[in-house]
Amino acid sequence: MATDGQDPHEESIKVCCRFRPQNQLEKEKEQSGRICVTVNGDGTSVYVPSIDNSFVFDRVFGVDATQKEVYDYAAKPIINGVLRGFNGTVFAYGQTASGKTHTMEGPDIEDEVQMGVIPRMVWSIFDGIDHAADYIEFLVKVSIVEIYNERIRDLLDPKKDNLKIHEDKARGVFIGEVTETYVGSEQEIFDIMKTGKYNRAVAATNLNEHSSRSHLIFMLTIEQTNLHDRSVKVGKLHLVDLAGSEKVAKTGASGERLDEAKNINRSLSALGNVINALTDRKSNHVPYRDSKLSRVLQESLGGNAKTSLIITCSPSYFNEQETVSTLRFGQRAKMIKNVVKVNHERSVEELKLLLERRDQAVSELRGRVSMLEQLLRSNGITVPEDKSSAVFLPAGAVPTPVDEAQNAELEEQLQELRGKLKTTSEQLCEANREKEEVQSQLRVAEDEKHRLTMQAMDAQNDRESIEYERNEQVSELEKLRNEKVRLAQELEELTKSHQNLIQSAASAPTGKGPGCRASSAEDNDAERPLLKWKVSRLDQNLEQLTVMYHKLVAQNSGLKVESAESDKKIERKDQRIQQLERNLREAKQKYEKLLTQCANLTAMIDVRGRKNCTCGASGNSSQVRRAIKQPLRGGVASTRSENSSGLGTAEPLGTPQAVSPSPPSEQASTPTSSPVSLRGGIKSREGVRSSKTLLDRAS
Numbered sequence: 085m086a087t088d089g090q091d092p093h094e095e096s097i098k099v100c101c102r103f104r105p106q107n108q109l110e111k112e113k114e115q116s117g118r119i120c121v122t123v124n125g126d127g128t129s130v131y132v133p134s135i136d137n138s139f140v141f142d143r144v145f146g147v148d149a150t151q152k153e154v155y156d157y158a159a160k161p162i163i164n165g166v167l168r169g170f171n172g173t174v175f176a177y178g179q180t181a182s183g184k185t186h187t188m189e190g191p192d193i194e195d196e197v198q199m200g201v202i203p204r205m206v207w208s209i210f211d212g213i214d215h216a217a218d219y220i221e222f223l224v225k226v227s228i229v230e231i232y233n234e235r236i237r238d239l240l241d242p243k244k245d246n247l248k249i250h251e252d253k254a255r256g257v258f259i260g261e262v263t264e265t266y267v268g269s270e271q272e273i274f275d276i277m278k279t280g281k282y283n284r285a286v287a288a289t290n291l292n293e294h295s296s297r298s299h300l301i302f303m304l305t306i307e308q309t310n311l312h313d314r315s316v317k318v319g320k321l322h323l324v325d326l327a328g329s330e331k332v333a334k335t336g337a338s339g340e341r342l343d344e345a346k347n348i349n350r351s352l353s354a355l356g357n358v359i360n361a362l363t364d365r366k367s368n369h370v371p372y373r374d375s376k377l378s379r380v381l382q383e384s385l386g387g388n389a390k391t392s393l394i395i396t397c398s399p400s401y402f403n404e405q406e407t408v409s410t411l412r413f414g415q416r417a418k419m420i421k422n423v424v425k426v427n428h429e430r431s432v433e434e435l436k437l438l439l440e441r442r443d444q445a446v447s448e449l450r451g452r453v454s455m456l457e458q459l460l461r462s463n464g465i466t467v468p469e470d471k472s473s474a475v476f477l478p479a480g481a482v483p484t485p486v487d488e489a490q491n492a493e494l495e496e497q498l499q500e501l502r503g504k505l506k507t508t509s510e511q512l513c514e515a516n517r518e519k520e521e522v523q524s525q526l527r528v529a530e531d532e533k534h535r536l537t538m539q540a541m542d543a544q545n546d547r548e549s550i551e552y553e554r555n556e557q558v559s560e561l562e563k564l565r566n567e568k569v570r571l572a573q574e575l576e577e578l579t580k581s582h583q584n585l586i587q588s589a590a591s592a593p594t595g596k597g598p599g600c601r602a603s604s605a606e607d608n609d610a611e612r613p614l615l616k617w618k619v620s621r622l623d624q625n626l627e628q629l630t631v632m633y634h635k636l637v638a639q640n641s642g643l644k645v646e647s648a649e650s651d652k653k654i655e656r657k658d659q660r661i662q663q664l665e666r667n668l669r670e671a672k673q674k675y676e677k678l679l680t681q682c683a684n685l686t687a688m689i690d691v692r693g694r695k696n697c698t699c700g701a702s703g704n705s706s707q708v709r710r711a712i713k714q715p716l717r718g719g720v721a722s723t724r725s726e727n728s729s730g731l732g733t734a735e736p737l738g739t740p741q742a743v744s745p746s747p748p749s750e751q752a753s754t755p756t757s758s759p760v761s762l763r764g765g766i767k768s769r770e771g772v773r774s775s776k777t778l779l780d781r782a783s
């Protein structure tokens with residue numbers, strides 16, 4: 085897709101921070117509802133007293149901010165850009181339950197006050213279409229996907245549950261075969277959103293509750309055709325509700341939930357690594373491919389898109405650590421610069437018009453040149469021959485004769501320069517080869533570094549969950565110990581009373597002895613069976629307690645063994661983490677060494693390149709210089725621009741095939757329903773809807 089001649093320009097990502105009110109748990113937990121942050125007066129920074137640090141953003145929204153305020157500042161400018169043919173992204177990042185879904189969707193997408201960013205954007209789009217000029221025709225299509233455990237699932241066709249990501253020059257990065265549904269009104273989008281939500285919920289029940297454990301991506305494409313010159317502008321909008329990060333140790337996640345948490349944490353840290361690479365001047369590789377999420381968001385981070393990030397946080401002391409890490413993420417993201425440009429496809433009519441204008445400008449310039457030449461000649465000044473323009477000389481014009489001797493001398497110099505140039509270009513090629521080798525080593529080192537970081541993170545997560553389990557076991561052990569002591573005491577008491585009873589039974593008078601009174605003999609006879617019964621009950625109790633006691637002792641020693649095993653596991657994990665950290669350090673050193681080598685080589689190439697510039701005076705030499713410069717495009721300095729080349733790589737004029745819409749391919753997304761063209765000039769909603777049939781022919 086070509087640009088419309090406008091220069092692409094750099095634009096920082098807009099980062100806003102939103103705090104939600106404290107929830108019940110936070111109010112009741114540690115230090116009952118203590119707040120860990122303060123928002124400064126002008127609403128652009130957050131101060132965290134415990135670390136004595138301030139974080140500055142484009143805007144900070146306090147707990148009382150309304151949905152409209154957040155939308156107007158953070159998202160509305162993005163939709164205005166999309167309607168002008170730019171790509172746009174709004175995404176929400178934050179810990180679990182910090183308010184991402186509340187911000188992006190809102191508690192009710194049809195409630196005017198409570199609706200979040202996505203429904204408000206939908207209203208703005210159709211409002212923009214209503215107010216557009218009559219000669220602009222619109223097509224709007226929608227896709228919804230979720231990324232769960234590194235699989236992209238189509239929420240408008242749940243059978244497609246592992247979609248692939250593709251990239252080409254015309255479309256940039258896109259999800260292949262995703263369902264794209266054409267829509268003609270707000271209500272149609274809301275219905276599609278409900279379908280998506282329903283399919284997400286069905287999948288959630290099949291795979292345990294995970295509705296908030298996946299990243300949700302809502303994609304909207306707005307294509308506008310100018311009916312006067314048939315030129316086309318395409319704006320793509322990505323609205324992303326990320327899954328919340330969580331500390332596995334804090335939530336005590338295990339089993340499937342632990343795997344989910346690991347996947348979420350991994351994809352979010354891959355996103356963090358992308359942001360770090362984009363903002364780190366020393367980095368020459370952006371690891372977009374490390375996760376599906378960062379790959380899908382490639383255009384939005386450092387690419388061709390106007391991007392707004394809303395970080396959502398809890399103000400509670402209970403979640404202070406998570407809030408600080410979210411604030412750090414936001415602050416880093418604020419440093420990213422995107423290169424934005426309008427995605428504009430030129431029509432043949434528009435190209436013809438441009439060509440005519442250029443031709444006119446060229447003939448005006450020619451007239452001016454010949455006038456100036458005449459002026460020079462009339463003043464006795466020789467006009468040097470311009471070989472390059474000879475082909476353009478008007479019929480009948482006579483070229484100026486060239487001085488033979490001067491020509492020979494120049495030819496000689498030229499030969500000499502060519503020789504020098506050849507040597508230098510050979511050296512340059514060699515240096516380039518070396519540089520490429522170093523770069524590929526660098527890439528390997530970088531991948532290794534990333535792999536090690538991931539492993540270290542996994543090991544850390546495992547360690548946290550083992551530690552959590554061990555703590556649980558220790559407290560269980562403690563409980564059992566107390567129980568054991570209590571039972572031992574009870575046993576002792578029972579044994580004592582048992583012995584007393586036996587003694588008293590043994591010493592009880594039999595009635596045969598001398599001096600024994602008749603009445604007491606009768607009493608004892610009556611008490612004896614009762615005593616016997618009591619003794620046998622006590623015996624039973626004693627037996628039961630002894631069995632219980634032995635069981636507890638066995639359980640206790642089992643737990644001790646488990647605890648010892650956990651300790652060993654933790655020790656092994658610690659050793660592994662240390663090993664990984666050592667490897668990481670080594671990889672980093674290797675990486676830095678390679679970076680230095682690479683920088684040296686780049687400097688050398690630059691110096692040689694400059695030398696070439698000074699000696700390459702002829703047409704031939706400049707051709708060689710271009711040929712030499714070519715491989716450099718993949719080099720250190722150009723990696724960012726390549727990554728950000730995105731959708732609309734500018735194509736030279738006069739190559740209409742390069743700007744015609746790309747042919748449908750196997751990888752292309754699957755449009756469902758007929759495309760509905762919407763005429764900007766139709767003022768009423770009914771008008772927009774009734775134009776559906778008229779514009780269906782566009783499909």
Ligand SMILES: Nc1ncnc2c1ncn2[C@@H]1O[C@H](COP(=O)(O)OP(=O)(O)OP(=O)(O)O)[C@@H](O)[C@H]1O
Binds near residue numbers: 182184187297328
């Ligand atoms: N700004 C706010 N004002 C009032 N209530 C809010 C606000 N933000 C969030 N909440 C409430 O907090 C709870 C959690 O919010 P939400 O579900 O949006 O979190 P989340 O970040 O999307 O969580 P997860 O990562 O688990 O999906 C919800 O009950 C929501 O209504």
